[in-house]
Amino acid sequence: MQTQRIFNWAEKRIKRRHKAPGLRCTLAFDGIVGWLKPNYSLQCIDINRYGMAASITVPIKEGSMVSLNFRGKYIIQSNVKALVSSCSEFEDEYRVSLVFCYATDSKYYSRRIDNALSRIERIYSQQ
Secondary structure, three states: OOOOOOOOOOHHHOOOOOEEEOOOOEEEEOOOOOOOOOOOEEEEEEEEEOEEEEEEEOOOOOEEEEEEEEEOOEEEEEEEEEEEEEEEEEEOOOEEEEEEEHOOOOOOOHHHHHHHHHHHHHHHHHH
């Protein structure tokens, strides 16, 4: 009989995430797939400058490259590339974990994106 391992999400993270209840985000797929699929609205759960967790109504394939657009109090940031690291069903929605590409691959690094995500993290770390 195989035992189920309880996974601690905090062990996987580079830095502690902060609750982000008012942060709105839309997700769009990159490439040709993006032309065929609609944009989806995400409900942000938590965020830091390296990644975020969100809930969404449809499942997303792990390893998918997506583009995120953020809107919130004092925040408007678009075209943030992210990689879906996991997607698991939770009640009637799906919990998706995203890693921002600028932090893992130098070809996606942008000082503008780094500064914007640092500012978003700073706003939600104070709440």
